[in-house]
Amino acid sequence: MIDLMAIITICTFILTIGFIFWKPNINEAIPASVGAFIVLLTGTVSLSDLGAITETISGAAITIIATIVMAIVLESFGFFHWAAEILLRKARGSGIRLFWLTNLFCFLMTLFVNNDGSILITTPILLMLLRSMGLKNHQKIPYLLSGALIATASSAPIGVSNIVNLIALKIVHMDLYMHTAMMFVPASLGLVVMALLLFALFYRTLPKKLPQIAQWSLTPGGHPLKGDIPKVRSAKFMRNVLIFVFCVRVSLFVASYINFPVSLMAVIGSVFLLTWRWIFLKIPPVDMIKKTPWYILIFAFGMYVIIYGLRNLGLTEWLIHFLQPLIAGSLLHASMLMGLLMSILSNLFNNHPALMVGTLTLTNMGLDPITLKIAYLASVIGSDIGSLLLPIGTLATIMWMHIIRKDGVKMSWSNYLKVTVLVIPITVIVSLVLLSLWVSWLF
Numbered sequence: 521m522i523d524l525m526a527i528i529t530i531c532t533f534i535l536t537i538g539f540i541f542w543k544p545n546i547n548e549a550i551p552a553s554v555g556a557f558i559v560l561l562t563g564t565v566s567l568s569d570l571g572a573i574t575e576t577i578s579g580a581a582i583t584i585i586a587t588i589v590m591a592i593v594l595e596s597f598g599f600f601h602w603a604a605e606i607l608l609r610k611a612r613g614s615g616i617r618l619f620w621l622t623n624l625f626c627f628l629m630t631l632f633v634n635n636d637g638s639i640l641i642t643t644p645i646l647l648m649l650l651r652s653m654g655l656k657n658h659q660k661i662p663y664l665l666s667g668a669l670i671a672t673a674s675s676a677p678i679g680v681s682n683i684v685n686l687i688a689l690k691i692v693h694m695d696l697y698m699h700t701a702m703m704f705v706p707a708s709l710g711l712v713v714m715a716l717l718l719f720a721l722f723y724r725t726l727p728k729k730l731p732q733i734a735q736w737s738l739t740p741g742g743h744p745l746k747g748d749i750p751k752v753r754s755a756k757f758m759r760n761v762l763i764f765v766f767c768v769r770v771s772l773f774v775a776s777y778i779n780f781p782v783s784l785m786a787v788i789g790s791v792f793l794l795t796w797r798w799i800f801l802k803i804p805p806v807d808m809i810k811k812t813p814w815y816i817l818i819f820a821f822g823m824y825v826i827i828y829g830l831r832n833l834g835l836t837e838w839l840i841h842f843l844q845p846l847i848a849g850s851l852l853h854a855s856m857l858m859g860l861l862m863s864i865l866s867n868l869f870n871n872h873p874a875l876m877v878g879t880l881t882l883t884n885m886g887l888d889p890i891t892l893k894i895a896y897l898a899s900v901i902g903s904d905i906g907s908l909l910l911p912i913g914t915l916a917t918i919m920w921m922h923i924i925r926k927d928g929v930k931m932s933w934s935n936y937l938k939v940t941v942l943v944i945p946i947t948v949i950v951s952l953v954l955l956s957l958w959v960s961w962l963f
Contacts (some may be wrong), residue, residue, distance in 0.1 A: 525562040525563060525564055526564070526833050527834060528562050528828065529558075529559050529564045529826075530559065530833070531827045532555045532558045532559055532562075532826060532829075532831070533556055533826050533827075533829075533830060533833060533873070535551075535555070536551045536552060536554070536555035536826060537869050537870055537873065538822075539551040539925060540552075540669035540870065540915075540918070541799075542584040543605035546608075546919065547562060547815050548815070548819050549815035549816075549818040549819040549822065552818065552819045552821075552822030552823045552826070553818055553819075554820035554946050555570060555822060555823075555825075555826050556821070556823075556826055558645075559825055559829040560825065560828050564829035564832050564833055565829045565832065566650065567831075569828055569866060570578065570825070573821065573824050573825060574821070576687060576690050576691060576824065577687050577820050577821055577824055578783075579665075579686070579690060579781065579782065579783040580586060580683050580684075580686030580687045580689075580783075580786065580819045580820070581683060581816065581821075582783040582786065583680060583683075583686055583772070583782055583783045583786045583959070584634055584683040584686065584816060585787065585813075585814070585816065586783070586786035586787050586790040587633055587634055587637065587786060587790075587812060587816065588633065588634070588637050588812060588816075588861060589642060589678070589790045589793075589794070589808055589812055590633070590765060590789065590790050590831065591637050591667050591770070592631045592808065592811050592812065593790075593794060593797050594761065594765070594797075595641075595726075596801060596803060597647060597757075597758070597769055597797065597801070598758075598798055599758060599761060599762075599894050600641055600645055601645075601646070602755075603625060604645050604648070604805045605650065606651055607621050607622065608649065608697045610729065610905065611845040612932055613729055614725045614728070614730065615659075615727035615728055615729065615730050615732050616723075616726055616728065617662070618730065619662060619663060619666065619714075619719065619722070619726055620719075622663050622666065622667050623666055623667060623670045623715050623718075624667075624669075624865040625642060625823075626642050626667040626670045626671035626674065626709065627670055627671070628660050628668075629641055629642050629671060629812050630672075630675055630681050631674060631677070631678060631769070632766070633677035633681075634673060634680055634681045634682060634768060635651065635672050635674065635914075635921065636681070636683075636816075636915060636916050637676070637684050637922075638657050638671040638916075639670075639671055639672065639916045639917075639919055639920050640667060640923075642667055642671055643667070643668065643920055643923045643924065644923065645665070645810060646663055646664055646667055646680050646914055647664070647923075647924065647927045647929070650663060650664070651927075653730055653731045655727065656732070657696065657771075657930050658862075659711035659725065659726075659727055660929055661725070661929075661931065661935065662722035662726050664924055664929065664931075665718075665931075666698075666715070666719075666722065666941060666953050668916070668920045669714065669718065669872060669908055669939075669940070669943070669944075670714065670715060670718075671916070672908055672916045673710075673711055673798075673904055673905045673908060674711060674713060674916055675716060675904050676703065676707040676710070676711075676900055676901055676951075677700070677703055677704045677707040677711070678699070678700050678703070678704060679696050679700065679703075679900075680696060680769070680771075680772050680773075680782070682904060683816065683820055683876050684872045684903065685699075685875075685900055685904070686822075687820065687824070687876065687879075688875055688876070688879040688899070689880045690897065690898065691876075691880060691883055692879060692882065692883055692892060692893070692896045694893060694896065695776045695777070695779075696772060696773055696776035696782055697773050697776040698851045698893070699897070700773060702893060702894075702897055702955075702958070702962065703800040703897050703900070703955070703957055703958055703963070705954075706818075706951055706954035706955040706957075706958045707709060707901065707905075707951055707955075709950075709951070709954055710901070710905065710947050710948075710950055710951030710954065711947075711948050713945075713946065713950050713951075714943055716903075716949065717942065717943045717946060718939070718943060721942065721943070722730045722937055724940060726842050726931075741913055756888070759898050761796075764792075764793065764796075765789075765793070766773070768785075768786070768789030768790075768792075768874065769786050769795075770790065772785055772786060774882075778810040778818075779942070784962065794808065798852060799943065803928040804913075813908065820872075823872055823873060823876070823880075824876060827873050827877055828875070829882070830877065831880050835877065836877070836880050836881045836884055837878070837884075839878075839881040840881055840884055842883050843857065843858075843861070843881065843885070844885050844886075845896055847887065851890070851891065851956045851959060851960055852953070852957075853896065854887075854894050854895040854954040855895070855897075855898040855952045855953070855955050855959075856875075856894075856898070856949075856952050856953075856956075857892050857895075857898075858878065858882075858895045858898040858899045858902065859898035859899065859901045859902040859906065859948060859951075859952040859955075860906070860948070861899075861902065862874055862875060862878050862880070862898070862900075862901075862902025862903045863902040863903075863905075863906025863907065863909065863944075863948055864906075865877070865878070865902075865914045866880055866902040866903045866906060866907030866914070867907055867909050867910045867912070867913045868904060868916070869907070869915050870912065870913065870914065871903035871904065871913055872915065873892050873903075874902075874903055874907070875899055875900065875902075875903040878899045878902075878903075878921045882895050882896055882899070890959065890963055893959070894956065894959050897944075897955055897959075898952055899949060900956060901952055902948065903953065904943065905947055905948055905951060906944060906948045908940055908944050909940050909941065909944045909945070910933075910936075910937075910940075911933065912937050921936075
C-alpha cells in the first residue's frame with residue numbers, strides 16, 4: 521500500500537510539471553492545486569505538514585504579491601509608457617544603443633518588481649516598440665530574447681526578486697541582507713558576461729540604424745504606440761514615484777538586517793503607494809482585488825505540498841547520500857556541483873520544484889554554515905540562470921514564449937537553443953566560480 525502511494529505521488533509530480541509545460545497558457549495554479557490535493561489524499565503529506573508548509577511560504581508569497589501590487593500601481597501612473605518613451609529617446613536612432621538600454625530596462629524592472637512581473641511588464645512594451653518601428657521578425661528577436669534572458673536571470677542578485685528564492689531563504693534560515701551581500705557581486709558580474717555574450721551573438725542581426733518612426737517623441741496623441749495607454753505624467757512626478765519605490769526596496773533589506781518581517785515592510789510600502797494613487801488619481805484600492813495575481817500564492821503552496829510529499833518519501837535522503845561527500849570537499853566543489861545540478865534539474869522539471877528539492881536536501885546534510893550558504897546560493901544561480909537553457913526551465917520563459925507567439929513573433933525551440941546553448945553554460949560556470957571566490961574573500 522505504501523509503495524502504491526509513493527508511485528501515485530511521484531506520478532502526480534511528473535504529470536503536474538508536464539501539464540504546465542504542455543499548456544503554458546493555462547493558469548499554473550490549477551495543475552498545482554490538483555496535484556497537491558492528490559498528494560494529500562495519498563497521505564504522503566499530513567495535515568500537520570500543512571502548517572509547516574504555510575509558515576514556510578507565507579512570508580515569501582506576501583512579499584511577492586506586495587511588489588506586484590506596486591507594479592500595478594505604477595502602471596496606473598503611466599510609468600511603463602514613460603519608460604518606453606525614454607528608451608526610444610535615449611536610443612537616438614541607434615539599434616545597438618537600444619539593445620543595451622533594453623537589457624538595462626529589463627534588469628531594473630526585475631530588481632524593482634520580480635522576474636515574472638518583469639516579463640509581464642517589459643515584453644508587451646518591447647513588442648509595442650518593435651512593432652511601431654516595423655522591424656522584421658529576425659530583427660525583433662535580439663531585443664526580445666536578450667530582454668527575457670536578462671529579466672529572468674536578474675532575480676539571482678537579490679532574493680526578493682523571485683518567490684522561490686524567498687521560500688528557499690526561509691528554509692535555510694538565511695536573511696535577505698546576507699543573501700545580497702554574498703550574491704549581488706558575483707551574480708551581477710555573471711549578468712554582465714551574459715549581456716556581452718548576447719551582444720556578440722546578435723551584433724550582425726541588430727539594425728545599426730532604427731527606422732525614422734523610432735525617433736518620434738511618444739507624446740500623448742502623437743506617439744506610434746497603440747492601445748489603451750494611461751496618461752503619461754510629468755518627468756518630475758515619475759522620478760518621485762521611482763525614488764519612493766526604490767526606498768521601499770531598500771527598506772526590505774534594512775528590515776531583514778534588523779530582523780523586522782520583510783513581508784510586513786513590503787505590505788507597508790504597497791499600502792503607501794496605493795494611498796498615493798488614491799489621492800492623486802482618485803482610484804480606490806479595491807481594483808487590486810481583481811488585478812493582483814493571487815494564483816501565485818496557490819501555485820506556490822500547491823507546488824510545495826507536492827515537493828514535501830517527495831521529501832517525505834525519501835528523495836532528499838537519496839540526494840544527501842549522493843551529494844554530501846562531493847559538496848563537503850571545498851567551497852568551489854560545493855558551488856560548481858550544486859549550481860550545475862540545479863541547472864540540470866531546473867531544465868528537466870522547472871526551477872521552482874528543483875530549487876525546493878535542492879534546498880530541502882541541503883538543510884539535512886549537516887554542512888558547516890559557510891558551505892551551506894554557498895551551496896544554497898549556487899543552487900539559486902542554477903535555478904535562476906541555468907534554468908534558461910530550455911524555454912521550459914522557468915515559468916517566466918514559458919509565459920514569455922506564449923506572449924511573443926500570441927503577438928505574431930515567430931520563435932522556435934531551435935532558434936532559442938542556438939542562443940542559450942552558447943550563452944547559458946558559460947554564464948553559469950563564470951557565476952559559480954565568481955561566487956566561490958567572492959565568498960572565500962568575504963570570509
